[in-house]
Amino acid sequence: MLKYYIVSTKEEFYLRVITGKVRGFKLKSPKGLNTRPTSDRVKESIFNILGYISEDSIVLDLFSGSGNVGIEFLSRGAKKCYFIDGDANSIKVINENLKNTKFTDQAFIYKNNVSKAISILGKKSLKFDYIFMDPPYEKGYILPALENIYTENLLKKEGKIIIEHETKLELPNKHLSFIKIDTRKYGGTSVSFYTNEEVTE
Numbered sequence: 001m002l003k004y005y006i007v008s009t010k011e012e013f014y015l016r017v018i019t020g021k022v023r024g025f026k027l028k029s030p031k032g033l034n035t036r037p038t039s040d041r042v043k044e045s046i047f048n049i050l051g052y053i054s055e056d057s058i059v060l061d062l063f064s065g066s067g068n069v070g071i072e073f074l075s076r077g078a079k080k081c082y083f084i085d086g087d088a089n090s091i092k093v094i095n096e097n098l099k100n101t102k103f104t105d106q107a108f109i110y111k112n113n114v115s116k117a118i119s120i121l122g123k124k125s126l127k128f129d130y131i132f133m134d135p136p137y138e139k140g141y142i143l144p145a146l147e148n149i150y151t152e153n154l155l156k157k158e159g160k161i162i163i164e165h166e167t168k169l170e171l172p173n174k175h176l177s178f179i180k181i182d183t184r185k186y187g188g189t190s191v192s193f194y195t196n197e198e199v200t201e
Contacts, residue, residue, distance in 0.1 A: 015068045018044055020075030022101045028093055029066035038069060038134060038164060042186050046162060049182065049193065053077050054129070060084070060121070060154065062114050062133040062145060067094035069132050074103045082108045082126070084117040114141065115148050122152025129156055134164040143175060146194075150176040161194040 015027045015037055029037060038046075046069075047053075057078040061070030063085060070081040081103075083094050091111045098104045110117045114135075131149060135141035142163060149155060161178060165171065167190040173180045178194040 017075050022075045025101055027066055027068045027097045042189055057129040060128045060131040063135045064094055065090055067097050071101055074106055080106050084110050084114055086113045114145055118148040118152050127156045128154055129159045131161045137166040146175050158199050163192045165190055
């Protein structure tokens with residue numbers, strides 16, 4: 001079974017892509033970067049739950065960090081991915097990882113806070129098959145982000161929102177038009193999946 005591995009050095013650490021076009025490729029994330037990379041166990045579980053990623057899929061990776069989740073989507077066949085992060089170091093690393101994996105032409109990167117970036121995407125009338133977010137824990141970013149996604153109508157009818165969050169935070173079963181369809185717990189980390197209410201009716 002293919003997994004993520006973390007390789008540490010004094011200066012930096014790497015994540016490896018699970019599978020797909022760039023399977024095993026090392027993704028960079030500088031030491032001291034203010035990110036919490038998704039573990040191999042959690043990442044593998046997310047994609048096992050999602051299953052096949054259509055080659056027409058459009059992905060939004062919010063609070064992108066090193067971009068490893070969005071790049072995993074691209075490796076598995078997604079058509080495009082939009083990366084959002086407000087940190088200059090993160091943006092630099094995302095650009096480097098995309099260049100090294102040769103996914104630059106399939107990527108769009110916004111250095112901005114999530115609220116402003118979502119507004120920009122809404123003005124472009126973009127809609128997404130998958131929206132992934134892994135915001136800093138205990139900062140209260142999740143529900144406002146969901147509200148912004150709802151306001152700008154970013155999620156396709158049968159699209160999915162995947163949220164990585166601290167296990168002690170219990171997200172609502174319903175928020176606006178979004179229904180929680182699954183939650184998986186991995187120690188102190190949980191992942192919740194949402195879709196549009198009309199899809200579950």
